[in-house]
Amino acid sequence: MAMTETRPGPAAGTTADTPRRAKNFTSRVLIPYSMLAPGIILFLVFMAAPIIYTLVLSFQKKKVSGLGLGKGSQSTAFAGLDNYVSALTDPEFLGSVLRVLTYGLILIPLMLGFALLFALLLDSRRTRAGSFSRTAIFLPYAVPAVISSLLWGFLYLPGVSPFHFLARQFGMELPSLLDPNLVTFAICNIALWGGVGFNMIVMYTSLKAVPSEIYEAAKLDGCSEIQTAIRIKIPIIAPSLVMTALFSMIATLQVFAEPTTLRPLANSLSTSWSPLMLVYRDAFTRNDVFSAAATSIVIALATFIISFLFLRIVQKRAFGQEN
Amino acid sequence: MRKSFRAGAVAMLAAATMLAAGCSAGSTAGSQSAATSDPNQKVELTYWAWAPNLDKVVELWNEKNPNIHVTVNKQDGGDPAVTKLLTAVKAGSGAPDLIQAEYQKIPTLVAADALADLSGTVANDTKSHFPDGVWNDVTLGGDTLYSVPQDTGPMVFYYRADIFEKLGIAVPKTWEEYAAAAKTVHAADPEAYLGTFSSNDAGWFTGMAQQAGASWWGVDGDAWNVKIAEDPTEKVAGFWGGLVEEGVIDNKPMYTPEWNTALNTGKQVGWLSAAWGPGVLEGNAGATAGMWKAAPMPQWDASKPATGNWGGSSTAVTSQSKNLDAAAKFATWLNTDPEAIKALVKEAGIYPADTAGAESSLTEAPAFFSNQPDFYKIVGEAAQNVGSFTYGPNVNVAYNAYNDQFAKAAQSKQKSAFLDAVKNMQQVTVDDLKKTGFTVK
Numbered sequence: 195m196a197m198t199e200t201r202p203g204p205a206a207g208t209t210a211d212t213p214r215r216a217k218n219f220t221s222r223v224l225i226p227y228s229m230l231a232p233g234i235i236l237f238l239v240f241m242a243a244p245i246i247y248t249l250v251l252s253f254q255k256k257k258v259s260g261l262g263l264g265k266g267s268q269s270t271a272f273a274g275l276d277n278y279v280s281a282l283t284d285p286e287f288l289g290s291v292l293r294v295l296t297y298g299l300i301l302i303p304l305m306l307g308f309a310l311l312f313a314l315l316l317d318s319r320r321t322r323a324g325s326f327s328r329t330a331i332f333l334p335y336a337v338p339a340v341i342s343s344l345l346w347g348f349l350y351l352p353g354v355s356p357f358h359f360l361a362r363q364f365g366m367e368l369p370s371l372l373d374p375n376l377v378t379f380a381i382c383n384i385a386l387w388g389g390v391g392f393n394m395i396v397m398y399t400s401l402k403a404v405p406s407e408i409y410e411a412a413k414l415d416g417c418s419e420i421q422t423a424i425r426i427k428i429p430i431i432a433p434s435l436v437m438t439a440l441f442s443m444i445a446t447l448q449v450f451a452e453p454t455t456l457r458p459l460a461n462s463l464s465t466s467w468s469p470l471m472l473v474y475r476d477a478f479t480r481n482d483v484f485s486a487a488a489t490s491i492v493i494a495l496a497t498f499i500i501s502f503l504f505l506r507i508v509q510k511r512a513f514g515q516e517n
Numbered sequence: 518m519r520k521s522f523r524a525g526a527v528a529m530l531a532a533a534t535m536l537a538a539g540c541s542a543g544s545t546a547g548s549q550s551a552a553t554s555d556p557n558q559k560v561e562l563t564y565w566a567w568a569p570n571l572d573k574v575v576e577l578w579n580e581k582n583p584n585i586h587v588t589v590n591k592q593d594g595g596d597p598a599v600t601k602l603l604t605a606v607k608a609g610s611g612a613p614d615l616i617q618a619e620y621q622k623i624p625t626l627v628a629a630d631a632l633a634d635l636s637g638t639v640a641n642d643t644k645s646h647f648p649d650g651v652w653n654d655v656t657l658g659g660d661t662l663y664s665v666p667q668d669t670g671p672m673v674f675y676y677r678a679d680i681f682e683k684l685g686i687a688v689p690k691t692w693e694e695y696a697a698a699a700k701t702v703h704a705a706d707p708e709a710y711l712g713t714f715s716s717n718d719a720g721w722f723t724g725m726a727q728q729a730g731a732s733w734w735g736v737d738g739d740a741w742n743v744k745i746a747e748d749p750t751e752k753v754a755g756f757w758g759g760l761v762e763e764g765v766i767d768n769k770p771m772y773t774p775e776w777n778t779a780l781n782t783g784k785q786v787g788w789l790s791a792a793w794g795p796g797v798l799e800g801n802a803g804a805t806a807g808m809w810k811a812a813p814m815p816q817w818d819a820s821k822p823a824t825g826n827w828g829g830s831s832t833a834v835t836s837q838s839k840n841l842d843a844a845a846k847f848a849t850w851l852n853t854d855p856e857a858i859k860a861l862v863k864e865a866g867i868y869p870a871d872t873a874g875a876e877s878s879l880t881e882a883p884a885f886f887s888n889q890p891d892f893y894k895i896v897g898e899a900a901q902n903v904g905s906f907t908y909g910p911n912v913n914v915a916y917n918a919y920n921d922q923f924a925k926a927a928q929s930k931q932k933s934a935f936l937d938a939v940k941n942m943q944q945v946t947v948d949d950l951k952k953t954g955f956t957v958k
Contacts, residue, residue: 256953256954257954258628258953258954258955259954260739260956261736261739261740261741261910261955261956262628262910262953262954262955263624263627263628263657263910267628267630268628268629268630347774348774351773351774351775352775353774353775353776353778353779354774354775354778374928458717458770458772458773459770459773459774459775460769460770460773461716461768461769461770461924461925461927461928462924462928463924464920464921464924464925465917465920465921466921475917478600479913479914479917480911480913480914480917480949481603481625481913482953
């Protein structure tokens with residue numbers, strides 16, 4: 195035990211030591227743990243307990259006898275790994291995972307690319323109206339996803355969209371973004387609109403933390419603005435690029451509000467479009483909380499593994515200079 | 518030190534686990550039988566409902582019955598209320614005495630043991646007040662009474678009388694005439710449609726299948742059967758699929774901003790909907806007041822008029838209520854007493870399930886249909902022709918399958934895809950029953 199090495203005074207057990215031990219107990223155990231207690235209790239009640247309960251649920255299933263009507267005809271039974279097997283072999287689940295991967299492959303590079311571009315532009319010496327632009331780019335992040343999806347939904351629907359109206363005035367017919375082959379882009383666009391600002395602020399903040407002597411030195415060495423951006427600024431803020439990429443990946447895996455809000459507007463989105471929509475449908479539309487629990491555990495594990503692998507791969511390069 | 522922390526953590530985890538286990542254990546021990554109470558004792562009842570202004574109707578009851586006081590607890594709608602009730606039943610406490618339950622939710626609620634049996638109470642004597650099809654919904658075809666019918670949604674055909682007149686179209690009496698009218702409307706204006714096939718509204722499609730004679734579930738001894746992929750439903754799906762494939766009926770969902778605009782601008786010329794339709798039209802297409810008329814639904818067989826039902830709800834007593842008799846008394850009054858029905862019509866704007874009550878309280882056409890004084894005569898006749906339809910224990914799954922399958926079909930605009938969608942709905946519904954452990958024949 196680590197504590198025995200640091201404990202002062204003679205070995206425990208002698209009579210003269212007793213009051214000191216009591217005092218020790220108060221100052222070393224009672225006070226720190228009572229101060230930690232709120233945190234520990236909140237963690238247990240709102241994190242650990244729900245996670246354990248979800249695990250318990252995921253190994254159960256509903257059992258029905260006869261018509262399943264009336265008292266006692268339905269009970270819960272141990273399901274073993276059944277829920278996990280059916281989650282992992284469900285074509286709907288695999289389909290939703292594939293859709294979200296496609297969505298992420300389109301969204302993340304665009305979102306981080308724009309965020310970085312805007313951050314570098316705002317940070318460059320020749321920028322005018324910087325604080326206004328910063329606020330304007332950041333503002334969409336303050337709009338809840340449900341609201342922004344409704345707003346964009348109105349703009350997408352050909353019957354009410356001003357874009358389609360204008361195009362028709364010029365005798366053109368725009369394709370509907372809510373068609374099945376374009377709807378992924380429609381959702382990407384909403385996420386992009388809402389997400390670029392946040393990522394830009396994170397990158398911009400870390401650019402501001404870079405000491406200006408470095409730029410002065412670069413300037414003396416004859417670096418142009420673009421060269422400074424590519425050779426100095428981007429490598430220096432690599433840790434925040436990694437962090438925003440990680441946040442974006444997790445957010446992508448958890449996409450829910452945008453497709454759920456757009457779904458009733460068109461025929462192109464199913465109720466199992468994304469993995470979380472599938473979980474929601476199983477739990478609340480189909481009243482099958484057990485399958486939903488198993489799928490949630492699978493998604494949580496996958497998110498964890500993907501984040502972990504991603505950090506392993508990029509960490510050395512991004513944080514290398516700090517060690 | 519570390520050790521003591523570990524011990525503490527283990528103890529806390531154990532406590533948390535027990536807490537979680539306690540939640541699930543409650544479901545078996547929670548529901549004891551509702552005790553009958555002394556009639557002179559003052560009773561407090563809670564009532565979860567979402568119909569607008571229901572509290573004003575309940576106020577009438579509270580004035581007259583000081584011993585049975587009812588408090589309305591306003592809910593967001595049918596789905597959230599049911600989810601909340603199912604959670605309360607699982608937890609073993611927290612359910613109200615009464616709940617507004619949609620007909621298609623009753624088997625789900627019964628399966629979860631959420632509803633009390635009313636067959637031993639005054640509510641059992643109300644059978645003669647309601648059409649047989651509606652009574653079937655609240656008894657599931659057996660002797661147990663689970664709920665007292667409140668309102669129904671007999672379906673009718675709403676159409677723009679002015680546009681019909683301009684185009685010289687007669688009101689379609691059969692579906693064949695409906696198809697012909699759809700072609701005329703679309704030919705006159707390529708942006709206009711007589712209607713749309715909505716993959717969002719499973720209840721709407723159910724009503725049309727019901728009109729054609731479908732009843733999607735059935736009880737066969739100790740087993741359920743599912744009869745979605747059968748002739749009546751296939752006929753309806755094929756009919757609409759054909760019209761969508763031809764392009765004379767729109768394929769976009771209802772209740773979207775686009776649909777509202779089309780109703781307002783005369784690009785949606787008709788709407789197959791229920792008795793509660795005027796309220797929706799008034800809200801979504803206020804500019805068209807006085808231009809619409811209601812007619813009976815087009816028929817498959819004009820000699821045997823039939824109608825479907827879209828929506829409607831009932832008043833049920835939950836299995837956790839300790840005042841079964843008092844609650845049943847209130848539910849009976851609310852849905853069969855002439856004064857209560859009048860108030861329901863006036864305050865909540867519903868179409869009463871009580872046949873006599875509907876006739877006496879619905880005398881004047883809704884303001885939006887002031888051009889059609891006999892509005893409620895047409896709706897009332899339709900209400901008499903509602904066929905009987907049995908809902909099963911997994912209506913939610915079937916409805917969800919409708920959304921997903923018919924969204925694909927509507928998008929593809931192919932009649933064959935509509936027929937496939939019916940087959941897939943059947944498959945998903947049967948698979949779900951089997952997976953849960955129901956016996957399916």
